[in-house]
Amino acid sequence: MKGRAERDVRARLTTDVLVCDGAMGTMLHAAGNALDQSLPALSLSDPDLVRAVHTSYVDAGVDMIQTNTFGASRLRLDEYGLAELTPEINRRAVQLARDAAQCGRPVLVAGSVSPAVSVQQRRRTSSSDRLAALDEQITALVEADVDLIILETFGYLDELVEAVDLAVRTDVPIIAQATFGHDHRMLSGHSPQEMTEALSGMPIAAVGTNCTLGPQGLLSVVRGMREHTDLILTGQPNAGLPRRVGPARFEYDIDSAYFVRYVGQLLELGVSLVGGCCGTTPSQLGAVVEVVKEHRERAASRARAVHASPSVTLTTMRRGRVPLADSTSPVVVELSPELAGGVDESEDLARQLAQSGIEMVSVAAGTGLRAQMDPINLAVHLTQRLGIETMATVTTWDRTIMALQADLLGAHALGLRRVISETGSPPLLGDYPHVDGIWDVDSVGLIELLVGLNNGRDSYGLSLPTKTAFEIGARINPGHHDVDLEAARARAKIAAGAHFLITRPVYEVDGLQRLLDLIGDERPPVLAALRPLAGFEEAEYLAHEVPDVHIPATVRAALERAGSAGSTAGLDLAVELATQVRYFTEGLFLIPTTDPVTTVRLLAAI
DSSP: OOOHHHHOHHHHHHHSOEEBOOOSHHHHHHTTOOTTSOGGGHHHHOHHHHHHHHHHHHHHTOSEEEOSOTTOSHHHHGGGTOGGGHHHHHHHHHHHHHHHHOSSSOOEEEEEEOOSSOHHHHTTOOHHHHHHHHHHHHHHHHHTTOSEEEEEEEOOHHHHHHHHHHHTTSSSOEEEEEOOOTTSOOTTSOOHHHHHHHHTTSOOSEEEEESSSOHHHHHHHHHHHHTTOOSOEEEEOOSSOOEEEETTEEEOOOOHHHHHHHHHHHHHTTOSEEOOOTTOOHHHHHHHHHHHHHHHHTHHHHHHTTTOOOOOOOOOOOOOOOOOSOTTSOEEEEEOHHHHOSHHHHHHHHHHHHHTTOOEEEEOOOOSSSOOOOHHHHHHHHHHHHOOEEEEEEEOBTOOHHHHHHHHHHHHHTTOOEEEEEOOOOOSOSSSTTOSOOBSSOHHHHHHHHHHHHTTBOTTSOBOSSOOOOEEEEEEOTTOSOHHHHHHHHHHHHHHTOSEEEESOOSOHHHHHHHHHHHOSSOOOEEEEEOOOOOHHHHHHHHHHSTTOOOOHHHHHHHHHHGGGHHHHHHHHHHHHHHHHTTTSSEEEEOOSSOHHHHHHHHOOO
């Protein structure tokens, strides 16, 4: 057994800042293991690989490593026929972490404990079964001599409270971490305040958050926690959003400089344990170690000046007022389910847009976990109630081609004529975000389906009683990291039968011109999407955490200089871009981020 000083995690967290490791699953995935297999079982089948991952983090200088036991409860392992190996898998994982921790300096070994069941299993599992599975796993980890237990990626508050209540009965410290979505709420709907209040009276070493969110979003959640608790805080963000590169295969490309900049802000909030989750690597954690070293070195002097703040000179970008396009060029305004609200609110908003001179609105697909109206249904409703021209975004994830076909035929019968086809991505959900989506067809396949319906043929090539008359749209992305690949993809959509193209939001002209040149002259009409930036933080998030979004450094610098006037500067940028793209595109596709009517009145002086 180790000495009391090393085992007293609570004391170390109170007096120092510790660096935890980064992703285990990402590293195992990078080594060729699919995320839909049991990664904890690799501690038995490929122990050298697991040990090597631990060693890579130890070599990077971290103070704590987590065992390869996320998802190693009996209920989860039973999905792979491995339930009877539960104790052995957990004990072996601790041994491998201990082996790597023997490096001549104190490195803590934390037993990683996820919710006893996945989100999908929860619906069919009782609380007593969850507790029994957690009890078995935690007992195995404690008996194998972990220094502490980290309860991580808990999306439901009741499960986290259950797990804490069970784990604190052991003789090891407990860290409790919840995971939050982009709305800064847990899957159970609870806020950071509600989460910390629920745990405030329990004897835990620290409370915090991990997974789902990248550095910027997680920082906001931790700020919410800090406002409502004096407990020791922890933060382990993802490396932004992943890029899907194949079935159950993903990659991240967030840079270390951006990641550690937000870690620095976590330290400023007084977070005592920082690390990484999905997508983070030993290289990034090595950079975190250096930031924490610098933080430690200047802690005394910073304490004296903690309330001082530098003066800031606010500047704004040049403002211009010019018409956006000729009157014959279409201007479409997109309504998102989150922005529009319910049916009555959406109808009122669309009516105001029509009164402002907008002749067509588009209904976006929802992106969050909360229940939202289907974009096809809302578009049909607006057409029937207001007589306004509409188009709807249709995504193909988790939809069979038969379901897509049925929805489209029904929408056409009710008057919908314009469809934007997208492959789409599922909302952030589960242990490894974006893994669970299923695609029967992608956007090209959806275009082909729509063309077939227009020709009076169903997905099997059988004749239909009547032909549809859909106008088919498709997305292109000027910010894609591989513009040649994106151009080839665009040509495939055109070849499949797309009638018009809509860009992803444009933040600089050169990338759009380059993509259109590569697509070639035989392209259909293009609508350039403009989405005013809300300020520097949003620009930083999009540039660093969202794959295939390019925002020039000059734009980010201008928004940073604008300070609290960032939203005005972002609108100025959109106005300037609108005057530029009008010369080589056929229309505008406005994506408001706050009040659509105000945005339209400022941008679309037509």
